[in-house]
Amino acid sequence: MIPAAFDYHAPNTLAEAMALLARYGEAAKVLSGGQSLLPLLKLRLGYADHLVDIGRVPGLEYIKEEDGYLKIGGATREVALERSDLIRSKYPILLDTALVIADPLVRNRATVGGNLAHGDPGNDHPATMLALGAEVVATSPKGERTIPIEKFFTGLFTTALKPDEILTAIKVPIPASRSGGAYVKLERKVGDLATAATAAQVTLGKNGEVERAGIGLTNAGPTPIKATQAENYLQGKKPDDTAITEAARLAAQATAPTVDRRGSVEYKREMARVLTARALTQAVQWAGGH
Amino acid sequence: MVPQTIAEVGGMGHSIKRKEDPRLIRGKGTYVDDIQLPGMVYMDIVRSPFAHAKIKSINSENALKVPGVLAVITGETLAQYNLHWMPTLMSDTQMVLPTEKVMYQAQEVAAVIASDRYAAADGVEAVEVEYDPLPVVVDPFKALQPDAPVLRTDKEGKKDNHIFHWEAGDNEGTNRAIDEADVVVKQDIYLPRIHVASIETCGCIADFDRVMGKLTVYMTTQAPHAVRTVFALVAGHVGLSEEKIRIISPDIGGGFGGKVPVYPGYVIAVAASVVLGKPIKWIEDRIENLQADSFARDYHITAELAAKKDGTMTGLRIKTLADHGYTDAAANPSKFPAGMFSICTGSYDFKHAFAEVDGVYTNKPPGGIAYRCSFRVTEAVHAIERMTDVLAHELKMDAADLRLKNFIPADKFPYKSALGWEYDSGNYHGALEKAMQKIGYAGLRKEQAEKRKAGELMGIGISSFTEIVGAGPSKHFDILGLKMFDSCEIRIHPTGKAIARFGTKSQGQGHETTYAQIIAEELGIPAAHIEIEEGDTDTAPYGLGTYASRSTPTAGAAGAMAARKIREKAKKIAAHLLEVAEGDLEWEPGKFSVKGAPQKAKTIQEIVFAAYTNHPPGMEPGLEAVSYYDPPNLTFPFGSYICVVDLDRGTGEVKIRRFVAVDDCGNIINPMIVDGQIHGGLTMGMAPALLEEISYDENGNVQGGSFMDYLLPTAVETPQWETDKTVTPSPHHPFGAKGVGESATVGAPPAIANAIVDALAHLEVRHIDIPITPEKVWKILKEKGVAL
């Protein structure tokens, strides 16, 4: 498991990093935590002539609330989410997610930005960010642009990021009061990608009806899936067992999994249903519902 | 057992801390990859992407252009020395490197030697091999059909894929018992291919010194002496003579049977070192280790168990197809092709039993190995323990009651089994009753009944296994004719300290500690002052190595016997020093005293000093002894495990709520180490029950060939093991011990499988093949209409 040769660059500023990416174009790859990229290179399933390590670029690691958003720096480590008081107290869905990503060793290095930028439908953060309605901030020498999360994942291992863009931040609209979320994952063992997993984020209205529901599904198709039909179905409904059961059924309908060692198509779809029901139930509980 | 020695001596029964741990825990161990030799170069291996293909050409031109690449070795290179094939331990033959065709995916095709690992890896990618794919045989049942392609075209006249037929027991009597029985249950049981996946992969440094004509091989082997002899036999024709071969087995990061075989990589490295005159390092990566090294299990079993209405078992018939891959390269030290599979009558008193096994070639890597079990015991125990539960369900009897009814009673030992083994000692009722009490069996059954009413799925599974370890008596065991004794050589230094060398090789078992304790027990010299060495064939006495839970039964026994020889001589010296007759002396650990005058005594330290400074006239000075121990019989450890599981009706996930393990391995050397062996073994036993499997698609592509899909359990998946013991000494072993390294891997899988099936038994589920994955459970739940 030895990668082919590559040049390693360790820029000290964002500008330098972007300049390197601009210079080498498709031949370069951003190296963040390296927990997805390095295994690919070592297995020689992926090749890159240049790696641009953003680990020394200042200002990319933070978790803060500002201007109505929860902002997470692009190179923020998963372990930082686990340890953040803000995340622990206000964003249970993100805490749930961080805790089931890989293992502590991987989480010490893996970054939230990398987890999204890798475009792997098996990664856990995409679903969470879909449920939360996040936005991705991409920075290039031309400036900054904001990409809504539902436009971000364009295909298997591909995203809307251009070769010279760095994912510098993730912005999550601060949920209204009476909101709650949960991430429920079925995995064969710790550190495994999901057999199926659902992220659910719910905001309840005055009468306990669903004001907003966000549902994201992991490893259920070539890209992370936003279960729009299920979300729409819940809108305005009391989130009782019947409604949740129906929403879960609709979510499972949105999946297009493939068979692999994690399970058959039928099993994965059924698990999407079972886990969606569980995630919604938990999210509603957090939101102060039944 | 109350220890006979004081804590400072640390003999048998003391939980002294492991002497090897300060080194290993601090990362100061020396594993083969830690060793650097001057001028050393590296080897990496080109492997086949196909499971069966003709090799049309191998082009090394581009590889040789990679900076740092020194040589590319192919089957043609080795054929010049007639080293492209080698014999297996089972009298079959195995390719070192192919000249005509490859027989499994990941098979070695060529080797690249380079100045560093990176260049070697680049060289591997640059070797161009042209293949012509051939029809692939994956299913061993299809392999036996008349129209199946014959795989071993290298064997002249071979017209099928059948390797061997082996049988044991009384066929006719068993047929009669089955015909006359009130009930007969029959079940197909498959034990899938699994891999030992030790933390350290395999590797070696082959260092041929052209001037001295001496070959030194540092290698991850569990059996260094046997390997030396194998090398001398295999490569004698190219001038390697046994005194010029030195095998050094340094610290080993787990063996579990996987480091017994001589893999092609070792042989290529040796050949390359001879050809290039440089030390060659070869270390497998994880994927190579999982995909190409010997596997374990892969037994397709059909079992029939006959009984009377009251549950008395009357007959057992077991038929098995063994998938050996493309060659029978089993690391099996017994004279029987199916090893100790005939332990399959288990803990029960059968009058009639018959077992047969047929070995089959397929396009898969060769094996199998005795993965933490004395060759095929795990398969045997799984079969009988599963069948016992199938019978219990059929008779609507409690699984514990059925076992208690059929156990071999404690007063029947030594017991001759229907398939020919002589069990040394046992108290099966004692172990099961202790486990039932510890877990609160009756209460659990009540709880289960209530849960069932509420629609919840809870199961209780028992496994009351009998192990067979300590290979072994020369009448049953050999490796290439070498008898399966083991050895110890003790030298006592003038100041009363000692060094002892053994023919075995620890891979984590703690020999540096337990062997010292055995000698401490016999001589009263503190274990802390006894150095233990193993693994260097130039210094250690000849032995057959560590596997099959044999070290304590054989080398441990040799340690006690050698120490007793020293004690005999010490007694003569003591008599001389105290000026009394030997018969007037009495021994307690650490000193000889005069009977009736205990103040007249000489400590072992005083006696040892005298052996060098004041030895009796006519006696040789010094204090040393060697013992080669050929055990009179195997040892038969046993135990009863009870597992409680809860099933998730939504996902099919299995949660082990409790697991109680009561083990009996006879007298115990170090209780802490035994506990550690059980804990590790239970986790390794849980793994194939729930997680691990290597399978192949119809094209022979390996599935589960990396840790992405070969699911090794971690601490997170591991429940809290609750261990306990009974002590039934072995009557024939010098200090009453039995092996223990394998009990838990052998006993745990059926306990877990039985618990899961038990959770579904009221839905008429009788059997599920391991690994019992959530999806398998969920499919049953769905079929039975109880999935959420």
Ligand SMILES: Cc1cc2nc3c(=O)[nH]c(=O)nc-3n(C[C@H](O)[C@H](O)[C@H](O)COP(=O)(O)OP(=O)(O)OC[C@H]3O[C@@H](n4cnc5c(N)ncnc54)[C@H](O)[C@@H]3O)c2cc1C
């Ligand atoms: C054993 C193991 C188990 C794992 N299990 C899980 C799991 O259960 N769930 C899960 O979600 N993940 C899992 N992962 C993946 C891990 O979380 C990844 O590290 C993460 O998905 C990627 O983050 P990274 O910082 O390591 O990115 P890297 O590996 O450095 O990069 C991944 C990709 O994203 C690009 N990239 C990274 N950062 C940026 C950026 N700021 N801007 C532009 N492009 C960027 C890189 O160029 C590369 O293409 C596992 C990894 C391992 C090794």
